[in-house]
Amino acid sequence: MSTSETTVESLVGGEYKYGFVTDIDTEVIPKGLSEDVVRLISAKKGEPAWMTEWRLDAYRRWLKMEEPHHWGNLSYPPVDYQDIIYYAAPKNVKPLASLDEVDPELIKTYEKLGIPLREQKLLAGVAVDAIFDSVSVATTFKESLAKEGIIFCPISEALREHPELVRQYLGSVVPVNDNFFAALNSAVFSDGSFVYIPKGVRCPMELSTYFRINTANSGQFERTLIVADEGAYVSYLEGCTAPKRDTNQLHAAVVELVALKGATIKYSTVQNWYAGDAEGKGGIYNFVTKRGKASEDAKISWTQVETGSAITWKYPSVILQGDRSVGEFYSVAVVNGRQQADTGTKMIHVGKDTRSTIVSKGISAGQGNNSYRGLVKVLPRATNARNYTQCDSMLIGSRCGAHTFPYIENQTSTGRIEHEASTSKIGEDQIFYLKQRGLNTENAISMIVNGFCKEVFKELPMEFAVEAQKLLGVSLEGSVG
Amino acid sequence: MTTTYLKDIETVARNGGAKAPWLEALRRQGAERFAATGFPTTRDEDWRFNTLAPLTQAEFQLAPADLGGVTAADVAPFLYAIPGVRTLVFVNGRYAPALSSPGEVPAGVTVRNLAAALGAQHPALEAHLGRYAEPGKGGFTALNTAFVKDGLFVHVEKNVDAGAPIHAVFLSDGKVGNAASHPRSLIVVERGARVAVLESYVGPAGGTYFTNAVTEAVVGDNAHLEHLKIQRESELASHVGTTHIHQGRDSRVTSFAISLGAAFGRNNLDINLDGENIESQMLGLYMGRGRQELDNHTNLLHAHPNCGTREVYKGILDDRAHGIFNGKIYVTPLAQKTDAKQTNRALLLSDTARIDTKPQLEIFADDVKCTHGATVGNLDQLAGFYLQSRGIGGALGRKILVYAFAAEILEEIPYESVRQGLEALVMARLDERGEG
């Protein structure tokens, strides 16, 4: 490997800044999974009986399913599901009268992560639900949102306070038996966020959930459900980090989005779970099912910046059920060290005149392996469907890999399907060109990488765009706007 | 039925073969190849969308050399008033000097019919003829090679600009039913030279003949070629046209393929980018109605780094017409920094029209940009409504939309008279739909 390649690789990596452990009194249940564990989790949450049954049903289905071990372009040793702690929660998390009652250790933790939870320091315009291991520890701006009729709370609370709403939509987009990890999540999910935006309401601030795994040997199984009623609008952000540990930890989340007639849901993720060390030791297995269903004239837009996790397995998808509905997927996935990512989207065109856009940017460095896997499916009724897919890969160094697997199934005789793909290398020639114009190596690489990601970054809300550029270890200046 | 062809090949050989041994060998190679393989069938991947039987099982005999009274008036509808144009007319595959006006050419430029150039033993012929469209490339090319006799020959010397375009009109008179002709053309543009060539393949309405044309073009280093192929055969005729373009480093080629006629019309366009820093553009428009089957097969070989290609083909299909687009782009491991764009858009004017599109990208380099887009649509109702709301009636509105769809390709043709002539043809076609 030439020296310029080494420089390029080191500039992309950067130290993982969120690898610390919070020392806090935590309640954990014994390792392992059984019907009793499922009942125990349900009981701890004080759930209604139907919910306990729903979980048990999922658990029984999961038992009959096989882990999709050879799925995608990934390889990892089998996961021992009896060696995982399925519930871990900081002690003394009770309904709080004010955010200032939150355990100071937790406040400190979130501050270190850049998420202030104290009233006076709250980020303007962003409401946060902070989830620590298996429970939500704080939710900001709840009351002011409630004035608009917006429900934004931990899903465990929603199950108690709004059981009918949850029951109507939970599992309606991702059925319990959808896949192995979705079934597992349905059985054991502990917390996550619930959002309901009433008819015609435009949510006045960004809603966000910040996920933190702290306890060793625990898994995180969060469940998010967002319902935007007719004509409503919401922009939702999620962020995730975990301490550095040398064993792998499992994160198997399910996110369901329901956009009713004319509604818009914009869902952004900056995923920065611990990725393991340079030799591939430790790191999070990120096996996530994310899907949205769009009714007539509704729009669902996924934006993701995936930089963390040892393994990412994730395909945020949209079922374009209603006529004229719109689905979007914008993604930057970065792999470095020994990371593996197999990510992409599914756009299922069911309604007429439906449109989808896919923009995927994969950056591979070190010995990382990045795969884009996408399906555009146009069902017979979906006349005049349109899809535009752009799939770009950037290779940094010569030991990494980029792979693209676009699948197109058009069952109509009309429609427009366009596909663009490129693979480029940041190599000597590119950097030399910029240096010959007077720029140094660092600025040259920063300019190339940011330019490459620009189409995705511009979809992110400002706060997240800044975080995303920090994650890439390069400046965003000049490539945005 | 290959036997008829084989008999004709024998007759041609008996009636005095070529003088030059290399040409004799080339023809023989074509004949042997055709005898061995015959025509392709739909089991061949490259022909699987086609309806081949009516063409390959019919008995086509070599078209008579006799001009049979073709007059300037028969040719006139197929000519374009390009300033300074040099026109060569071929009837049933043979040069017709009385109908041609080759005009003056600048020093360093040769424009002749192939038979004359062969007679004069032009040195470029042995060096290039049959070297690119080799007989091994398939049954139709092999058959054409067996019959190499006449066609267009253009040679432009180093650094010479040939000026106004050269137009070769290949007319089949259709007076004898089931007649076949095999025009063979060669265009050689030496290093740093420039030339524009139009080839028209035409025939009177109702003619049931078969044209099996092959053109080879060699474009030297830093040379420029503009190539327009306009296919306006009888709508009962069969047309198979194969064009092989071989490009040297730093060269530029723009190719147009316009297909309006033929019951069965197939264009094969092969471009070999044999050097660095080459740019090529391929533009195509095909318009089918009745039961026409119009096929465009393009094949790009990116064999060297830093080359760019842009390909846009558009089709308009009505009634029970069948369109086929197969665009192959092959990028070898050596061809880094390739930038290849391919677009195929088809407009279906009826529920029974059909299009088969197959982008075929085979990429073996890891620093490249390749894009392909395919669109199949019917007339956008919304756009129709838009025009209606501007006071333009439904039928007229539709006509304007279809016309606009075609115009995107025609607009790029650099000769006004050709552009206008083709635009008028498109409009006339739309008028004939009977709802305008």
Added chain:
Amino acid sequence: MLEIKNLQAKAGEKQILNGISLTVNAGEVHAIMGPNGSGKSTLAQVLAGHPAYEVTGGEVRFEGQDLLDMEPEERAQAGVFLAFQYPVEIAGVSNAYFLRAAYNEIQKARGKEEMDPIDFLDLVEEKLKLVEWGPEIMSRAVNHGFSGGEKKRNEILQMAVLEPKLAILDETDSGLDIDALRIVANGVNKLRRPDNATIVVTHYQRLLNYIVPDHVHVLAGGRIVKSGGKELALELEAKGYEWLTEEAVTA
């Protein structure tokens, strides 16, 4: 301005330049011609500091400084500009942003003040006329989706903005049609001043009908085998390179 003495360089294990000596004075235009693989482009790349080449001998002085000791960006800042044979595409970065970043890096290195975007656009407006372009080109991403001819024009635009002391044009003319060739040559001619110099590396004599050189050098086998005036280029076009390469082998 530029003094090359016995320059030798290799790429990997392959020796390409075998001792080149050449002096370029302010106000001069030198043309370097030669067959494929003669080392023309390598010479241009070595002068600009491409990391793929290793200098194995000789020296290069630019305005008295040791050019070979400088990083590529330092050479650019000192006033050496290379118009690339294959300009690189930078997706998502506008021409305006890129060019201003380059301009300001060079300003900074010369201890001058950086220019803000508004003033910079005024400066560029003038330069755009030189390549017969409107301001819209500045908002397109650098060379992204440009045709070959547009990329070459963009190189000349960059050269006009950065005002180098020594410009090296590496096969800028290859593949250009007559109009584009005229625009590029015109740009180069208008930028000629008594205090700058130009090295034109070309494969085709045609360019030299538009940019008239003071000196023509023929490279073969990594050496200058013949030097002469502008008439040498015409002789090469007529006779090819064979007679010279044979001379070089026998010499």
